[in-house]
Every structure is written in C-alpha cells, then in structure tokens.
Amino acid sequence: MKAKIHVTLKNGVLDPQGKAIGHALGNLGFGGVGDVRQGKYIEIELAEKDRNKAEAAVKQMCEKLLANTVIENYTVELV
Amino acid sequence: MKAAVVVFPGSNREHDMVDALERSSGQKAQLVWHSESDLPKVDLIVLPGGFSYGDYLRTGAIAAHSPIMREVKKRADQGVPVLGVCNGFQILCESGLLPGVLLTNESLRFICRNVSLKVERSDSLFTRRYNAGDVLSVPVAHGMGNYFADAKTLDTLEGEGRVAFRYCTSEGAVNAEGNANGSARNIAGIYNAKKNVLGMMPHPENATDPKLGSISGKPLFDSIAEALA
Numbered sequence: 001m002k003a004k005i006h007v008t009l010k011n012g013v014l015d016p017q018g019k020a021i022g023h024a025l026g027n028l029g030f031g032g033v034g035d036v037r038q039g040k041y042i043e044i045e046l047a048e049k050d051r052n053k054a055e056a057a058v059k060q061m062c063e064k065l066l067a068n069t070v071i072e073n074y075t076v077e078l079v
Numbered sequence: 080m081k082a083a084v085v086v087f088p089g090s091n092r093e094h095d096m097v098d099a100l101e102r103s104s105g106q107k108a109q110l111v112w113h114s115e116s117d118l119p120k121v122d123l124i125v126l127p128g129g130f131s132y133g134d135y136l137r138t139g140a141i142a143a144h145s146p147i148m149r150e151v152k153k154r155a156d157q158g159v160p161v162l163g164v165c166n167g168f169q170i171l172c173e174s175g176l177l178p179g180v181l182l183t184n185e186s187l188r189f190i191c192r193n194v195s196l197k198v199e200r201s202d203s204l205f206t207r208r209y210n211a212g213d214v215l216s217v218p219v220a221h222g223m224g225n226y227f228a229d230a231k232t233l234d235t236l237e238g239e240g241r242v243a244f245r246y247c248t249s250e251g252a253v254n255a256e257g258n259a260n261g262s263a264r265n266i267a268g269i270y271n272a273k274k275n276v277l278g279m280m281p282h283p284e285n286a287t288d289p290k291l292g293s294i295s296g297k298p299l300f301d302s303i304a305e306a307l308a
Contacts, residue, residue, distance in 0.1 A: 014182060016183045019187075
C-alpha cells in the first residue's frame with residue numbers, strides 16, 4: 001500500500017514562497033492569478049495490508065513528524 | 080558549571096558556544112553527538128545554531144526527534160536549564176519543549192547582521208545580570224526566524240512573563256521598524272512555563288568579546304555561570 005500525503009499551510013499563516021511564486025507568475029504575464037499557497041507532497045510505501053491500521057499509522061506519522069500542526073494541515077490518501 | 084553542547088549533523092556554532100561558555104564560567108563544555116542516547120550529568124544543556132539536517136522537512140524537525148532529544152526533554156522536565164540558540168530554538172519548538180514555530184523571514188531574505196534586542200525581565204537564571212529594559216546589540220544569522228504562534232499562545236506567553244527578548248529599534252522602541260524578521264509581537268526569545276528552558280534566534284555567543292564588535296551577549300553567559308556555579 002502507498003500513502004500519498006499533502007501537507008499545506010493553514011489559512012492565515014504567512015506563505016512567503018507562495019507569494020514569491022505568485023509574483024513570478026504575474027511577471028511571466030499570467031493574468032488572473034490569485035492567492036498562491038505552496039505545500040509538500042510525500043509518498044510512503046507501507047508494508048501494512050490492513051487499510052485501517054495503515055491509516056492510523058500514517059496519521060501518527062503526520063502528527064509526530066511530517067506536519068507541524070501549529071501551522072500545517074495534512075491530508076492522507078491510501079492507494 | 081558543567082555544560083553539554085549537543086552537536087547535530089549540520090550544527091555550525093557549537094565551538095562559538097563552547098568559547099562563550101568558557102569565557103564566563105572558566106570551564107570547557109562537553110560536545111555531545113546527537114546519536115548518543117546517554118547525556119552526561121550536566122548543569123546546563125545547550126542546543127547550538129546551524130542547519131541541522133540541512134533544514135530538511137522543516138527547520139529543526141528531524142533533529143527534534145534524534146535520540147539525544149528524548150534525554151534532553153527528560154532533563155528539561157526535571158528542571159535542568161536548557162538554552163537553544165537559532166537552530167537550537169527551532170529544535171526546541173519542534174520538540175514541543177517550547178510553543179510556536181519559526182517561519183521564513185517576512186522579507187524572504189536571510190538576515191546576517193546585528194539587531195537590537197530588549198530584555199524583558201531580569202529575574203530568570205539566564206538574564207539576572209541584565210536589567211529589564213536593557214537594549215542589546217546581538218547578531219542574527221537566519222532565514223527562518225519569524226516567530227509564529229496562535230493568538231491564544233501569544234497571550235499566554237505574555238501573560239505568564241515568558242517573553243525573554245523582543246526585537247526593537249536601537250533606541251529600544253518595540254515596533255514594526257525594530258522587528259528584524261516579522262516575528263509575532265516582536266518576539267526574539269521565549270521561556271517554557273518553568274523558565275528553565277530558553278530559546279532565542281539571536282546569537283548571544285557571538286557578542287561576548289570586544290573583538291566581535293559587541294559584548295552585550297556576555298551577561299547572559301555570566302548569568303548562567305553565576306546561577307549554576
């Protein structure tokens with residue numbers, strides 16, 4: 001099983017990299033670009049076959065290490 | 080005073096820290112490699128500056144979970160003083176010993192210069208040789224020093240007198256102009272609830288000798304040496 005994890009900054013947390021990307025897109029002539037937010041995408045191969053157990057384990061990984069829940073949200077997709 | 084300075088892969092200010100501690104205490108601190116699970120019995124633990132693990136994932140995040148940090152947390156809970164400077168502060172936040180997190184500087188630039196700092200209180204073991212309101216000149220060297228916590232946490236920190244230092248102008252005004260990196264409420268350093276753990280972004284160890292251009296960081300090490308003598 002593979003876990004696909006997205007980690008994104010919470011609303012209201014300053015995202016200077018997203019801002020810089022937004023500016024650069026504007027400089028390239030792309031119109032209509034609104035707020036840009038940058039996040040992380042992490043893939044993890046899991047030996048676990050049980051979907052519920054895998055989900056619980058990945059959730060712990062996110063809480064303990066992969067995301068800092070003071071500033072970040074995460075979503076997990078198992079495939 | 081016996082001190083241990085923890086070294087992570089990517090730490091780079093550990094020797095400056097050892098020098099500063101020796102200047103004030105007369106004793107050489109021990110360097111301890113991060114993969115050790117045993118920490119010598121010491122009076123002070125220091126997490127120095129640098130870029131542990133290349134700032135992978137989030138700054139300080141990987142170091143915060145290295146074997147030695149379990150022991151550092153245990154000692155901190157027992158009341159052993161812990162000082163984290165720059166990356167050390169980031170690691171303390173990621174490990175949960177201090178609240179909040181350090182974000183990218185508001186300017187998006189790496190800042191390497193002396194900044195003005197206001198001392199908030201002089202009754203902690205780290206600041207007893209200062210007076211509340213003293214304005215210091217101490218270097219910073221960071222790209223991610225922008226302190227962030229939610230409003231409730233910030234109110235708690237201020238309500239419990241846990242702000243150690245604030246960025247200010249050279250005249251001591253705590254305002255947007257004096258805020259080096261966009262930190263919430265100009266916060267440059269904070270204590271834990273028991274005030275035995277201090278984390279700060281500026282480098283007091285690099286302001287302990289006239290040859291370095293400022294000695295306003297020296298009273299911090301004098302304070303520690305005096306308190307733990």
